[in-house]
Amino acid sequence: MMHAMTRRQRGAAAIGLACAMAMFAGVPATAHAATAGGSPAGAGDPYFPLAGNQGYDVAHYDLDLDFTPATHVLNGQATISAEAKKDLTRFNLDYSGPAISRITVDGRDATYSQDGQELTVVPAKRLKSGHDFTVKVWYGGVPVTIDDPTLGIYGWIYTDDGAVGLNEPDGARNWYPVNDDIGDKATYTFRITTPNGVNALANGEQQGPPCVNGDRTTVTWNERKPMSSYLSMVAIGKFDVTNGRIGNLANVxxxxxxxxxxxxxxxxxxxxxxxxxxxxxxxxxxxxxxxxxxxxxxxxxxxxxxxxxxxxxxxxxxxxxxxxxxxFGDAVTPKTWRDIWLNEGFATYVEWMWDEEHGGPTAQSVFDKYYAKPAGDKFWKLKTGDPGRDEIFSGSAVYYRGAMTLHQLRTTMGDRDFFTLLRTWTEKYRYRNVETKDLLDLAQSISHKNLKPLFDAWLYTEGKPAIP
Ligand SMILES: [Zn+2]
Missing domain, CATH: 3.30.2010 (Zincin-like)
Known part of the structure; x- marks a missing residue:
């Protein structure tokens, strides 16, 4: 165990330094294979067919966000650096935020239209395959929080003293134009302006002290590692911030x-x-x-x-x-939402592992408790490896049975091979996107066992699996 050294700060550090607006040069994100041909709207996710777009790959989002908690007005300027994966006379972004006032592509005004979450942009000049291009979108107004009948509240969410952007699964479009494809990871800069005395946090690392200009404060955060849009976040409001460390790692x-x-x-x-x-x-x-x-x-x-x-x-x-x-999820991310168990099954199983090593019940006893549910119980309904769009957050099918699948894998592979699998999985696929077959292949290559029947029974069959 390690104990963090902490230093407490209260409120926005109103340091009257000159506003250094040094731009963070985006690091190209992990290459993402764009699908050739077909409609540019939607990246082909089985659960969120409109999310994401085809024909280009985003490397970096630079988001200038100006938010006033008292009025809920969000003014944004999004600068998106991307590479065309085919010749494009037009392309789509996902967007359902406040009204757009202007869009440019490579500095020239572009025409655009909106239909639902699809924002279609027609650049003045055709974009050539393999070439980088820059889209700038200016927008402003009051975002309307997404309230989905089955997935709940997400996107741009108001709090008593500010707002927070929480996107899973497809809420990023609620506050910035985005290629909302879980497979198109990119780096990010967030430059957030608020009234003085209001803090703003985001993913990544804060760049220098906050900059005060009259009655408004701007703070910049850079996420330098590739990130799926559903994991992007800002939190605006009054916060007590603690800057600690975990070894060499900053813990904010x-x-x-x-x-x-x-x-x-x-x-x-x-x-x-x-x-x-x-x-x-x-x-x-x-x-x-x-x-x-x-x-x-x-x-x-x-x-x-x-x-x-x-x-x-x-x-x-x-x-x-x-x-x-x-x-499990952020560094190693599913290619599609169908494989959400690769996020939630693992994170739930890590809780069982933690409890097992910290005086709690063993993972086996937790498994046994759930396995005791009779075969007719609704706990065994739905396929863990394909639960359906409305059930991606199903506690029984995705979280618990996902964790049970991993426990069965551990029991079958043995502890040594299973823990090798966990380390190899996170190292081999770091910053990339995966599917369940990648886990099966890796587990089989480590254990030299045929694990396909286990995966089929626990992930792709409804009902209570037999234990051999
Ligand atoms: Zn989770």
């Missing part, structure tokens, strides 16, 4: 002072969880860690990259779970 935690959050406990438990997870799964995949407690009212915690967001003070298992996602 923040707590809404009007919430039930305990900043010291959030900081130390996050450090303890990540130190343990690094022993199990290899080095932490991002350049900084942390966590944010805000009163968003969403009633979930989300594993936003490098810095999960909690709706109220989380318990230890929740901190372990959301930080496990940094390896």
């Amino acid at each position: 935690t923040a707590v809404d002072p009007t919430s039930d959050g305990d900043g010291a406990v959030l900081q130390s438990t996050t450090a303890e969880a990540i130190a343990w997870e690094q022993q199990k799964f290899g080095r932490y995949p991002f350049d900084s860690a942390g966590g944010i407690v805000d009163k968003s009212g969403v009633e979930y915690a989300l594993e936003t990259q490098g810095r999960p967001v909690y709706d109220g003070m989380p318990d230890t298992d929740t901190i372990v779970h959301e930080n496990a996602h940094q390896w």
Whole structure:
């Protein structure tokens, strides 16, 4: 265990330095194979067919966001650096945020139209395959939070003193134009302007001190590691921020002072969880860690990259779970939403592993408790490996049976091979996108066992699997 050294700050550090607006040069994201041909709307996700787009690959998002909590007005300027994967006379972005006033492509005004979440952009000049291009979108107004009948509240969410952007699964379009393809990872810069005294946090690392200009403050955050859009996040409001460390890793935690959050406990438990997870799964995949407690009212915690967001003070298992996602989900990300169990099954199983090693029940006893449910119980309904669009957050099918699948894999492979699998999986596929077959192939190559029957029974068959 490691104990973090902490230094507390309160409120936005109003340091009257000149506004240094040095731009972060985006690092090209992991190559993403764009699908050739077909409609440019939608990247082909089986559950979210309109999400993402074809024909280009985003490398970097530079988001200038100006938000006023009292009026809810969000003014944005998004600069998207991308590479054309085929010749494009037009292309699509996903967007359902406030009104757009202007779009340019490579500095020239472009025409555009909107139909639902599809924003179609027609550049003045055809984009050539293999060439980089830059899209700038200016927009402003009051975003309307997404409230989905089955997936709940997400996107741009208002709080008492600010707002928070929480996107899983397809909410990024609610506050910036995006290629909302889970497979198109990119780096990000967030330049967030608010009234003085209001903090703004995001993924990645803060670039220099906040910059005060009259009655407004601007703070810049850079996420330098590839990130799926559903993991991007900003949190605006009053926060008590703690800057600690986990070894060499910065640990930035923040707590809404009007919430039930305990900043010291959030900081130390996050450090303890990540130190343990690094022993199990290899080095932490991002350049900084942390966590944010805000009163968003969403009633979930989300594993936003490098810095999960909690709706109220989380318990230890929740901190372990959301930080496990940094390896399982954030660094190694499914290619499509159908494979959501690769996120939630792993993060749930890491909780079982943590409990087993910290005086709690063994993973086997947790497995046994769920396995005791009779075959007719609705717990066994749905396919863990293909639960359906409305059931991607199903506790029984995706979280518990996902974790049970991993426990069966552990029992079959043996502890040594199973823990080798976890480390190899996170190292081999770091910053990439995966499908279940990649896990099966890796598990089989490590164990020299035929594991296909196990995967078929636990992931692709409804009903209670038999244990051989
Ligand atoms: Zn989770």
